[in-house]
Amino acid sequence: MSGDAKKQQRFIYAGCDLGICTAKVVITENRTILACEIVPYKSFPHKAAAAAMEGALRRAGVSGDGVIPCLSTGFGHKAVRFADRTAPDITCLLRGLRVLNPQVRTVIDVGGHTLLASNIGQNGDLLETAIVEDCAAGKGLFIEVMVKALEFTMEELVACSLASENPIRITNTCVVLAESEVISLINEGHSRFDVLAGTILSVAAKIASVARRIDILPEVAMTGGVAKNAVVAREVERQLGLKFADLGGVDPQIVAAFGAALLAEESDLAGTKPGVDRR
Incomplete structure (x- = not known):
């Protein structure tokens, strides 16, 4: 990889909290929220999760091609088909809070x-x-x-x-x-x-x-x-x-999704997907 390419390399992660009423996705880089998306739904939770992911990526200005390491949580975590792993919602919630307000x-x-x-x-x-x-x-x-x-x-x-x-x-x-x-x-x-x-x-x-x-x-x-x-x-x-x-102005509805993204970033998904080269 050239020097210019290395400078442009970005490590982007996602967390998806799929509840019974809404799908929440947070995109992070260096433990900082780049963007989030909340999608209400009544049926087809996997579609709501996909729509939330697409919307969050668009807001973050990140290309949708390739695979972004993602951790899912919440009531419908199994329906998040693009997630690499899952974690309990309380674990994600506490992780997000720890960063937002220790x-x-x-x-x-x-x-x-x-x-x-x-x-x-x-x-x-x-x-x-x-x-x-x-x-x-x-x-x-x-x-x-x-x-x-x-x-x-x-x-x-x-x-x-x-x-x-x-x-x-x-x-x-x-x-x-x-x-x-x-x-x-x-x-x-x-x-x-x-x-x-x-x-x-x-x-x-x-x-x-x-x-x-x-x-x-x-x-x-x-x-x-x-x-x-x-x-x-x-x-x-x-x-x-x-x-x-105070949670630093962060939407209280996305704290668990933020924590999920942090866990994805911190665990680095066991080294299998350290990030995505976004150039």
């Missing part, structure tokens, strides 16, 4: 189907975890179902919940029963805004209750798609009496 000692991760709280050792190792696996309460799916039942859009959630003067808490945590409860409250003449605000209070209370199952060590970060919902995040902060740590 001071974080507790993470609350809330996605479409995930709700967990973990505390982290000084070396970034997992100490303790509380997780909700068999119930939608407190998760993104629960919020989406309730918002739809109230005939709002997700984009309207923040403004409309703040318009409430008398929030009405939802007592049911089962998503099916909670949806029926919401409809009954509306039929009784309660304001949609009050019911929506009460739903937010109930969701935040569930998230906070899971966090309290472990020792909450400062600093605390909230990750996952639900962390992007400002009204939910603020209410969780209020109920726990804390402020969430």
Whole structure:
């Protein structure tokens, strides 16, 4: 390889976090995020993962030819056909947090189907975890179902919940029963805004209750798609009496995908694919 070619050699890596609702891909170079892409989906997760990869590469200005070392994680990690290896989502999440903010000692991760709280050792190792696996309460799916039942859009959630003067808490945590409860409250003449605000209070209370199952060590970060919902995040902060740590402006939904890319880069895929020569 000529001297000019060596100067142009770049080592690009990818991480793909394929959840039950979205595919997230992060492209890194030298442990730095070049680009990311989030693709929502309802079916065909492998297509969503491929679309997210294509979009992230395009945003990064990286050629799509050749093979980029990629590590997959998340609920649908087996459907990421272009990945070279996989790792548990909690491993990827903690790795991403370690780089974004090494001071974080507790993470609350809330996605479409995930709700967990973990505390982290000084070396970034997992100490303790509380997780909700068999119930939608407190998760993104629960919020989406309730918002739809109230005939709002997700984009309207923040403004409309703040318009409430008398929030009405939802007592049911089962998503099916909670949806029926919401409809009954509306039929009784309660304001949609009050019911929506009460739903937010109930969701935040569930998230906070899971966090309290472990020792909450400062600093605390909230990750996952639900962390992007400002009204939910603020209410969780209020109920726990804390402020969430800064992640350097990085989208909280891509932290696990970032960690996956870091693991791909750091492990170098056992030396089989040290990177891609992008000239």
